[in-house]
Amino acid sequence: xxxYRDNAVVLRTYKLKxxxxxxxxxxxxxxxxxxxxxxxxxxxxxxxxxxxxxxxxDVLFATGRELDIVSQVELIGTTNKARNDLDRxxxxxxxxxxxxxxxxxxxxxxxxxxxxxGALETLNSTDSDLVxxxxxxxxxxxxxxxxxxDFCVACREAIGELDxxxxxxxxxxxxxxxxRCSLGRRVSGDAxxxxxxxxxxxxxxxxxxxxxxxxxxxxxxxxxxxxHHTERRLKTMHTNIH
Amino acid sequence: MASPYSPPMQALIDELGRMPGIGPKSAQxxxxxxxxxxxxxxxxxxxxxxxAKAKVRxxxxxxNISDExxxxxxxxxxxDRTMICVVEESRDVxxxxxxxxxxxxxxxxxxxxxxLEGIGVDQLKxxxxxxxxxxxxxAIQEVILSTNPNTEGDVTAMYLQRxxxxxxxxxxxxxxGLPVGGDLEYADELTLGRAIEGRREVGA
Numbered sequence: 538x539x540x541y542r543d544n545a546v547v548l549r550t551y552k553l554k555x556x557x558x559x560x561x562x563x564x565x566x567x568x569x570x571x572x573x574x575x576x577x578x579x580x581x582x583x584x585x586x587x588x589x590x591x592x593x594x595d596v597l598f599a600t601g602r603e604l605d606i607v608s609q610v611e612l613i614g615t616t617n618k619a620r621n622d623l624d625r626x627x628x629x630x631x632x633x634x635x636x637x638x639x640x641x642x643x644x645x646x647x648x649x650x651x652x653x654x655g656a657l658e659t660l661n662s663t664d665s666d667l668v669x670x671x672x673x674x675x676x677x678x679x680x681x682x683x684x685x686x687d688f689c690v691a692c693r694e695a696i697g698e699l700d701x702x703x704x705x706x707x708x709x710x711x712x713x714x715x716x717r718c719s720l721g722r723r724v725s726g727d728a729x730x731x732x733x734x735x736x737x738x739x740x741x742x743x744x745x746x747x748x749x750x751x752x753x754x755x756x757x758x759x760x761x762x763x764x765h766h767t768e769r770r771l772k773t774m775h776t777n778i779h
Numbered sequence: 780m781a782s783p784y785s786p787p788m789q790a791l792i793d794e795l796g797r798m799p800g801i802g803p804k805s806a807q808x809x810x811x812x813x814x815x816x817x818x819x820x821x822x823x824x825x826x827x828x829x830x831a832k833a834k835v836r837x838x839x840x841x842x843n844i845s846d847e848x849x850x851x852x853x854x855x856x857x858x859d860r861t862m863i864c865v866v867e868e869s870r871d872v873x874x875x876x877x878x879x880x881x882x883x884x885x886x887x888x889x890x891x892x893x894x895l896e897g898i899g900v901d902q903l904k905x906x907x908x909x910x911x912x913x914x915x916x917x918a919i920q921e922v923i924l925s926t927n928p929n930t931e932g933d934v935t936a937m938y939l940q941r942x943x944x945x946x947x948x949x950x951x952x953x954x955x956g957l958p959v960g961g962d963l964e965y966a967d968e969l970t971l972g973r974a975i976e977g978r979r980e981v982g983a
Contacts (some may be wrong), residue, residue, distance in 0.1 A: 549895050554800055580958045586967035589930045590895065612968045623937040626930070630894040772897035778938050 539600045543567055544613060546653050547592045548637040552578070560588050560607060561637060562596065565650045569640040572598055574607040584610040591616055591629045593654060619660045623778065628669040631760075631773040632656050635676065638767050648679055665744055670756030671735045673763045678736060682766045685712025686733050692718050699726040699733075706758060708765045724758060727751035732758075788814075840911070842887040842904050844869045852876075852885055859883040861920040865908065865939065867891045867927060875925065883923075886911065891931040892938060900938065909942065921949040928955050 545562035548569070553559050556578040562570045577585035587594055587610045597609040619625040636653050640646055656672040677683060688695055690712035696704070705714040707721035713729060714720055728751045734743035735755075760774050782789045788810060796806035813821055837843070838850035845851070852858060852872070862883025866872055872885050888903045912919050924939055926932030936952055943950050956974035957966055966974070 583965050584967055586928075586969040589969075591930070615968065615972075617972065620930075620933065621937075623934065623941060626934060626937070627894055630930075630934075634895055773894035776892065776894045776897065776899035778892060778894070778900060778934065 538606075540597055540608065541567070541600070542595070542597050543570075544650070545570070545594055545596050546633065546636075546650065546657065547588055547590050547594065548633045548640075549590050550574075550588060556582075558585075558588065559604065562594075563633075563636050563640050563646075563650050563653060564596075565647055566645055568644040568646055569637070569642045570598065570605060571642065572596075572605040572607045573601070574610075587612050590633050591619065591626075591657060593657065614654075614658065614661075616657055616661050618662070619657065622664070624666075625660055625664060627773065627776075627778055628666075629657060629660050631669055631771060632660070632672055634771055634773045635673065635763060635767075638769055638771075639676065639680065649676075652676060652679065663744060665752055666749075666756050667731065667735075667744060667752040670731075670752065670759040671740060671743065673756070673759035674732060674735050677759070677762060677766060680766065682711065682762075683736065684732070684762055685710075686729060686736065687713075689713065689715035689718050691715075691720065696729075699730050701726050704729055708761060711762070722758070722761070725751060725754060728754040728758065731755050837887075837889075841885045842869075842889055842907070843872050843885055857882075860915070861917055862923065863908075863912070863919055863921075864923040864925050866925045867932065867935070871925065871927075881923075883921075888926075888935065891926055891935045893931045894934065903935075905939070905942070908939075912943075912946065912948070919948055921951060924950065924952045928953075 543564040543566050545564040548561045548563055550561070551559040553573060556576050558574050558577050560572055560574050562572065564570050574584070574588055576582050577588055579585070588607070593613045593616070595611045595613055596607060599606040599608045616629070619629050632653060636649055640649055652672070652675060656668065659668050674684065686696070690707055690710035691714050694715055696713055696715060703723045703725050704716065705719050705721040706712070706724045707714050713724070731743050731746065731751055732755055734740070734746065760771060764771055784792065791810045791813065792806045795801055795809050796803055801809070834846045835844050836846070838845040838853055839848050840853040841850060843850040843852065847854065859882050863886050864875065864881060864883055865886045865888060866875065867888055867890060869887055872887060875881055886904070886908050888905065888908070890898060890903050892898060892900065892903065912922070922943055924936040926935045940950055954977050956970065956977060957963065963971070
């Protein structure tokens, strides 16, 4: 049976038969891979614990007829802090859910893999709502759906320097609207400032500026934009466990 | 293509095929087996399915399966009524009862929070657990979180831990570590890590 090896992040698992699981991975070189992990639900399983969602692993796959088989798994990094904190864990779940939606089976998308690994590492080291919102915004940019934050999407006038008042965000047109064109969802100047910093590559600055309320606003807005882009609801954002 | 089976046989195969873990081939095999068994055996099987459906219900206290309004654990006066062990499913109660170690009460959530499947707090018996703890007489002293040691179980346990924090109740979680009979070198890092964190002094 031919084998191949790849680095991957576990996106989700499904129960299969008595004690097996189907595991969905986002791999570095083979796109999204679905594979069967045998016997992993038994407590004596050699690698069951490594195949939980968000685990970053080095996997040896055996090519199967329909689904590949997981032969060996080693952990690459640990996400202990993210796993032992309810807020961080639920943010991580949302990250893997969105990558599962965007990834295509067997289609190489190394950027998705790299962005997910980076975001999970940040999640492990940083306790902020902004980590999730920033991940969504960066994914949207890589998908060619970067929200327009500098010009009004209706009249194309420059928004310019942001003040403390509120602006508008139009989901349909994918960007901010000036106060004269005021159509869409209200968004604060602070939240827009954070979004500009994130998309301008100034993530550390954004995290330092983090005010809690504005971060939540950014994550809420980024979730709406992402749901609009994928045309699917993000289940993890609606389970009400916060 | 028309089914090669007569309609009653096809209906039987279809119904069996809807059971968990039974594919079309297994359904066909079981259907042929049932045709061969004496009519009395088939009737007994059908009757036991109907009986179970009619009589088995959820215990009104803990949501364990029971044929009475209260299950055998909740109605047993000898059980310690100050402890509640929270589990995901009724079969977890069976597994814990087999150990013979635990003498308190249970609460079955009928599932676990699974954000990726969209299963949240409202689909589980969490509100009922909180009401039970609020109204308990004698007061609950300890809640043991015994959800499965996987992501869904951990999310559920952490959520309950947060809900229970304002109460003056000892909240514990099942120990997680090495399986009896296993080799240390084959243990995965997460399990071994938890085993080290949860180590305890011996001979004390």
